[in-house]
Amino acid sequence: MKITENHPLEELSPGDEAELVRICTEDDFYVFANASGNHNPMHLAEHDGDGDGEPEAVAPAMWVGSLISAVLGNILPGAGTLYRSQSFEFLERAHAGDELISKVRVTEKRDNGDVVLDTTVSRTSDGALLVRGTAVVTAPTVKLGFDDLHVPGLVVQRHRHFEALMETVDGIPATVTAIVAPEEPNSLGGALLARDKGIIEPILVGAPDKIAEAAAELGESLAGIELVEAQDHAQAAALSVDIVNAGRAQALMKGHLHTDDLLRAALRKPNGLRAGRRFTHVFVMDVPSLPHPLLVTDAAINIAPDLPTKVDIVQNAIDLAISLGIDEPKVGVLSAVETVNPQIPSSTDAALLSKMAERGQIHGGLVDGPLAMDNAVDLAAARTKGITSQVAGRAQILVAPNLDAGNMIAKQLTYIAKAEGAGVVLGAKVPIILTSRADGDEARLASCAVAALHEARLSGRLPARAAAQ
Template sequence: MITENKTYDELQIGDSYELHRVCTVDDFYIFAVASGNHNPMHLPDTDREGGEREEPVAPSMWCGSIVSAVLGNILPGPGTLYCSQHFDFVGRAHAGDELVIKVMLTAKNEDGTVVFATHVRRAADDVEIVRGEAVVVAPTEKITQDDHDLPGLVVQRHRHFDALIRMAEPLPPIPTAIVCPEEPNSLGGAILAAKRTIISPILIGNRDKISAAASELGADISGFEMIEINSHAEAANAGVELVRAGRAKALMKGHLHTDDLLRAALNKQTGLRAGRRFTHVFVLDVPGMPHPLIVSDAAINIAPDLPTKIDIVQNAIDLAISIGIQVPKVGVLSAVETVNPAIPSSVDAALLSKMADRGQITGGLVEGPLAMDNAVDLAAARTKGIKSDVAGRAEVLVVPDLDAGNMLAKQLTYIAKAEAAGLVMGASCPIILTSRADDDMARLASCAVAAIHHARMSGRDIEKLAAE
């Protein structure tokens, strides 16, 4: 937006301007970082009296500071410098409130300063939040500016995972066999999920190593069941057997190689096969994205053929539905957005799309081939002339092979600062599959996704439980 100021000579007593702005939680995070004020009243997930939660309270100084958006940008506008500002904070705003910021010129002084009455009101009920008076030096020369020159900000927080964790907490804890949680990362995530009542852990592995990890964390695990088995392969078999016996409803990877865990789960006689191929699904919370982003398969199937890709797509759709995406939009990725017989992934993508049209893949909208840009960016899709309900809006990204998926997921994690929850689908129970390098949030979110999916598959009304 191009803005132009009003100089001292152009200003007239009574000049006024109103700006409407919706305050968001991201505004409060930015204010907390910039000011150093980390008062939990102004940030999400603060418990109030009675255990209830409400939208965070807008910091009073933030409400006052948005007055400067009018003075500095519009009236008088670019070139304005503050001399003083008085505020009376007479009300409260919360995240989601629309605020009306108004300034009105009340005096012009011979020294070049001007005086504005300043007000901030809540639009919904016209309640006053802030009133005061600003004295500023008015600009003397015409200045225009383009707001597009300013860099954008993305708040690095994980609102989608926060929502999934809140969704999982009211559910009954899911009994979870945790295989070889023998170092602090793998044990810490399980402990955190247990504290949040998401899982009920059964620890399987070397007792001394598990106890040492707990000591390093300063955690008390005396209330958890522990089964001592020193061999990783035997521990994996024991975890699978707990699921088959009905004592565990989920399996979680600790500090062991993925192959050791999956070898036990894939055993044709004693494993957890349930008809479909095992496929890995990443649920990624990418800062700035309006929804979780699901990527599959990035950890199990190296070079999947078309029948395997059918299971990859269907498993990803099923998980997306479980976490609350009613009709998942699935973009099947290739290097191009048109079918090219020389690029096998583009042919597979087109076939998967047509199979969904014919009801061979159900529950979601499947479109392919799509390149990464026109799968997730609406402007890129429009530039390429792609018109569909999926292009530019994809919530699920199906990659051509493990290389592409692993690179995409790790780029989002290490460059875009995403958090990644990992789950294996296609088994008779959720298998929580995280990297040994994952932090507690990734493991906690993975447990939450597993608990939610298990509850959906068990026919539980998650929304009703959350409301209670």
């Protein structure tokens, strides 16, 4: 247990210095907006605060200035310090992702017990001075030591990435989608909700009586929706694949049937949906604590993928990320360690995938590995490990070593980190939308939106406005 000691008045001398380093995030700005009441859109990541068409995510000046108080209260003078006054001069702006260093230096001890300190905040990447000023504090007079104080953590719980996704898909014509066996309320309800939002135009394939019962339970009308009769789930899957091959649908959506039954029809050798790559699954996760969507793959199809399969897993995920508006996706290939260890096959696969991307065998994104989970998604963890990489700490795609790991990551994000996940299968002629019985409306809509955006980009139906986003 680390003991933190303060520096009472008698220990202080002019020239004493202290500093702290902090990486600022978009969520910091939302917390500040809630705590201060300052809702200026210049500081909120998904808003354009000055009308230039781009969101700014400029760090609130007083938030930057407040970093100085952390040095004063935690280190110098430390516990027991109280502010008397603080002046600020703001010279430059910080943005989300910047690493900032706040410093204080004692310049004067006054007879009344006050201490005067020069205060600054700078950006570490270029040394730019952002804030300077002078603090006057009442220093503690008693020597104190504390165990590390743990305060409750905060999570900004919002699914802004899915909200942005819905805005983007709004400009795309509805994607005609064959819904396979939507024979109970959840699966039918998800398809009808996506229809109501203009994301898909459903063709319902299954047992008419069961579909009608599900619609009645939902209180929904099926008027105007095409319904193709199938006697069982195998026939429903086969007919849905036929509808796609006939050019009548641009996507498939899983209803109330086993995934294996659907994929068996899609993978059939005559008149299936094979398109040259392995079928792979991607979860698009909206994690409240992350400033970007996080893609997790493969969590549902390939159990123990070999290297060639992992190449397809990575390439499919990159292609999908590009469809979602990520220009050059950053791919972190996961292992238990961040160094190559021949006794850990996932680490050697990760290194090979990284090198294959360098040689152009995987294209469209930046691929790095092996990376452990912490240094793939957390910049501070990557820097602590001394990893220099454009991907480490910034990964937008996580490639799991096997299905077990991928599924666990996705479910941990959902149930512990309060993420929402959209699931799609790629590598087929058209996207295949996979939803779970446990999925809520937001996840079902997002799955449809992800598939619609990807299909629209691949088919050239994506309007210029949506593609630019």
